[in-house]
Amino acid sequence: MQTGFSGQVAIITGAASGLGLVIAHKLLNEGAYVGLFDLNIASLQAEFIGNPDKEEFVSVDVSNQEMVEKGVAQVVARFGKVDILINCAGITGATNLKSHEVDPANLRKVFDVNFTGSFYTSKAVLPHMIANHYGRILHIASIAGKEGNAGMLAYSASKAAVIGMTKVQGKEYAESGITINALAPAVIETPLVHAMPDTQVKYMTDKIPMKRCGTLEEAANMATFIVSAENSFTTGFTFDLSGGRATY
Template sequence: MGNFSKQVAIITGAASGLGLVIAHKLLNEGVRAGLFDINDSILNNEFAGNVLQREIIGLDVTKENEVRDAVYRVVDRFGGIDILINCVGITGITNIRSHEVSTENLQKVFDVNFMSCFYTSKMVLPYMLANNYGRILHISSIAGKEGNAGMLAYSASKAAVIGMTKVQGKEYAESGITVNALAPAVIQTPLVDAMPEIQVKYMTDKIPMKRCGTLEEVANMAAFIVSRESSFTTGFTFDLSGGRATY
């Protein structure tokens, strides 16, 4: 895989789960990174080293003005942005049918899972356009492809992320910028650990490999997607589902 040294990345949700392991992977590969999360104290604990390589920023990614200011900080520190990886996400209340879903909870899930991806990509794209190069990766979910019963808010928000990926991939296809999504099935993360056991079993039973994916598998796939070598694929949703989604 290509050398990430001298490249600048922004990674949202970097304090835990997929964002944490992806951030460590890219930092180890030499990237300079703006690490975004609402919990900056955990960020400081998790990334105590690499002081010269990272800019830790605590923010609410559902607030467009906070995202704008955070992106400015990264650009001021490192001089530009080559890579954006949107990992932040919540499931919201699960194991309930659609008529039981509260509007407030659905809106919150959409704000975190979809609107944050819109805000960050909206802010970084001008810098990528000016440089005729960029890699954007939105973390979606197999639920965004197939829909998981009992997870209306999560499934619909991740489907919206896939829809945005297709649009952005086409819009910037001639600009040296690729925009792709990654759709994991069940990955062993704190987010999954917090879900009801019956909901996790429902999802895992659909995987032909009969296991959860690992964080390392996600990090390796993400690193490839945002590498220079991955240059002729855009607007695409990569599979990471153990055989569940073969399309």
């Protein structure tokens, strides 16, 4: 039976947990071959069982350019191409801090994973997509990248950089059959959020008119639409998933 992503090859970073995990399962269920990128190979092997012909496990630190390039090459060697990239790998870093309290080393680490990692992966897959005259790239950003969350300088600034990169890349490859977009969720129920201080989560949730977190399923449904062939005339855009918080 033909399904929405039948025969397509996707790479998903941060695939062992949270949004990356849910999106990966959804794409597999819809017929895609998936390169599963994560530092935690054991978690990948525990979470993905039963589709060995469609799964390629890759141990990758996305902030390491050499590892990213080797990982992409591994997926291309196995499946022959890359149609889709979804950058879900991300960290919040230290939160609930005012700017003068931020440790520069922590800020650099957050940027290395959230922004530079997304740059490295997109840089590695784009030549393959250009050669095939088709591609879908989705960078997971955040509402914090648009509005700035107090107490989250590193995270907010890194996600703003991701949004800026999305706008640039969308324009650069608009005539190549490649769309490059971002998704800016508000608070989504993920392990990343559960690890944050309650006061920080309350600050963010109180700003949402729906007064709740988004679900992983809601985020995955929107993400898979964004990287579908049907979404062919939107690029360089940041989709909101904010329960009414973002109104622009």
